Amino acid sequence: MITTSLASFIINLHIDGIPLFALEKAKLCFTDFLGVSLRGSREKSSQAIWDTMESIKLSPGDLSKEITVLGHGGGGLLEGCLINGISAHALDLDDGHRIAQLHPGCSVIPAALALAEYHDKSGKEFLEAMVAGYEVAIVLGIMVNPVHRNKGFHSTSTLGVFGAAAAASKILGLNFEETVNALGLAGTQSAGLLESGHSGSMGKHLHAGHAAHSGVISALLAQRGFTGPSSILEGKEGFLKCMCSTIKEKEDLVDNVTSLLGQFHIKDVYLKRYPVCRHLHSSIDSARQIYKELQLKRININQIDHIKVRTYKTAAEHDNYYPETPESLRQSLPLSIAITLCGGDLGVDDVKAISQISPEVRALSQKIAIELDEKLDHLQPHKRPSRVAVTYNKINMGGNELNRYSIEKTTLLPQGESENPFTKEEILHKFQFLNSGYDIRKLEILNEMESLSIRYLMGNFN
Incomplete structure (x- = not known):
């Protein structure tokens, strides 16, 4: 028994x-x-x-x-x-x-x-x-x-x-x-x-x-x-x-x-x-890596055209684009990624200040598309994989042409696992x-x- x-x-x-x-x-x-x-x-x-x-x-x-x-x-x-x-x-x-x-x-x-x-x-x-x-x-x-x-x-x-x-x-x-x-x-x-x-x-x-x-x-x-x-x-x-x-x-x-x-x-x-649901952490880890590269390239948030997040089923279901309370933000993949891409991290104060989140962060969250990736889903639960791709616009050196670039980062397991x-x-x-x-x-x-x-x-x- x-x-x-x-x-x-x-x-x-x-x-x-x-x-x-x-x-x-x-x-x-x-x-x-x-x-x-x-x-x-x-x-x-x-x-x-x-x-x-x-x-x-x-x-x-x-x-x-x-x-x-x-x-x-x-x-x-x-x-x-x-x-x-x-x-x-x-x-x-x-x-x-x-x-x-x-x-x-x-x-x-x-x-x-x-x-x-x-x-x-x-x-x-x-x-x-x-x-x-x-x-x-x-x-x-x-x-x-x-x-x-x-x-x-x-x-x-x-x-x-x-x-x-x-x-x-x-x-x-x-x-x-x-x-x-x-x-x-x-x-x-x-x-x-x-x-x-x-x-x-x-x-x-x-x-x-x-x-x-x-x-x-x-x-x-x-x-x-x-x-x-x-x-x-x-x-x-x-x-x-x-x-x-x-x-x-x-x-x-x-x-x-x-x-x-x-x-x-x-x-x-x-x-x-991060003070949010664990299923969001791999995506946030990827977003932090991308933030660092954007900073090195001197790309600002307004230049981001769109963001694609491919991940496993449970993580993809955390797709609340309009959280109104700290508790709902902790379950929101779009806003968690947007905050991270704007500031490089996601902390307790970010979550508590949900009523003061800037229009810039809110707008960025609307550029995020979340997709269930069957190949990544098959890796669950032994992995908690997420692939984040940020596509941004940049004017060329001559100033006469707008080019589009992408940065993609994959995290199989977030930091903190054994x-x-x-x-x-x-x-x-x-x-x-x-x-x-x-x-x-x-x-x-x-x-x-x-x-x-x-x-x-x-x-x-x-």
């Missing part, structure tokens, strides 16, 4: 059995999470959930039991992991896994962090739980996607809840039966629709917080003897049947999950440069760029986090 196989993996995972490369990647992902969440806490969605939780006053009377709510202060266990999850996903700058098609960190880390801080666990215990949660969420994603995603489900939430429950179960030291119950309870709360992102709403942010919150609730209930369905994944009316109905035979999946567990897929988690990773120094720079004024030296404490209390550690991040 798939659910019980996951539970066995969770309870049998120990820090001594986790390879060094997985632990180092976990610490890098945690560093990235902290930087992204601190900056994300200033977003409207994070402030709204903080204000809501404050208004119903769920914070504990015993301040020694408060947990860190990044960017806001302290709060209760459950609202803390909910708010931290929303903050982590609010900028669309959080980590992800290409094949699993989900963002594991924004649900797994808030769940593990909340319980580890509440129970004053060590950094070693936190990392152990974090790796367990990433592995469960990613393995499930590899197993069910792209079928599950193509039905409109947001795997960050629907599968992230299992990862959050796994991490929470590990922190709480649940036994096998309790862990099975926690996974079962998590599965029955699995939710999240991609329409929330496509429509340009903040619902996508809620998905991450909900998954973290539900994972913690599931583990806490299981600890108290609350039972959950042990067949939540493979049952006749379970997750696979209801949310992945065209998936292959369950018997094959049991063998598949067993072989996938323990490969420490956290090693393949990507980190992000095949083309960011360095630790680049992630630290990202942290500081997002949180100007923060004393970056405080992050040095993460180098020795295994031996420190999480409660002590988190005192450095508020």
Whole structure:
């Protein structure tokens, strides 16, 4: 049974059995999470959930039991992991896994962090739980996607809840039966629709917080003897049947999950440069290369005649030419490329300033044609390819003839993937760029986090 196989993996995972490369990647992902969440806490969605939780006053009377709510202060266990999850996903700058098609960190880390801080666990215990949660969420994603995603489900939430429950179960030291119950309870709360992102709403942010919150609730209930369905994944009316109905035979999946567990897929988690959907990043990388050449050739934006983007199906579907909110801009390939070609990059401030985007950028976005390229589509999901071609006009030396030229750049995988990773120094720079004024030296404490209390550690991040 798939659910019980996951539970066995969770309870049998120990820090001594986790390879060094997985632990180092976990610490890098945690560093990235902290930087992204601190900056994300200033977003409207994070402030709204903080204000809501404050208004119903769920914070504990015993301040020694408060947990860190990044960017806001302290709060209760459950609202803390909910708010931290929303903050982590609010900028669309959080980590992800290409094949699993989900963002594991924004649900797994808030769940593990909340319980580890509440129970004053060590950094070693936190990392152990974090790796367990990433592995469960990613393995499930590899197993069910792209079928599950193509039905409109947001795997960050629907599968992230299992990862959050796994991490929470590990922190709480649940036994096998309790862990099975926690996974079962998590599965029955699995939710999240991609329409929330496509429509340009903040619902996508809620998905991450909900998954973290539900994972913690599931583990806490299981600890108290609350039972959950042990067949939540493979049952006749379970997750696979209801949310992945065209998936292959369950018997094959049991063998598949067993072989996938323990490969420490956290090693393949990507980190992000741009605060937009990952499917846009290859095109933006290509556009940045073209921008540099245009600058060298002293070509201005008004000389661009047209732009052609050829890419894979999922990326090509992000064709909103008229986004009106920061959330919808994060799903807009045309405007993301136009901003990049005008300024050479795409940052958080560019997205937030959507109401102030210049007519020049808007006009350039209308010159972009997006095409599905079948050859590039066949490379997906192992690659996320995009080919961008910019055609521009230039008057010849004599000044009497207008010539047309093109620059084309192809990106098979955006920067940040395991095949083309960011360095630790680049992630630290990202942290500081997002949180100007923060004393970056405080992050040095993460180098020795295994031996420190999480409660002590988190005192450095508020």
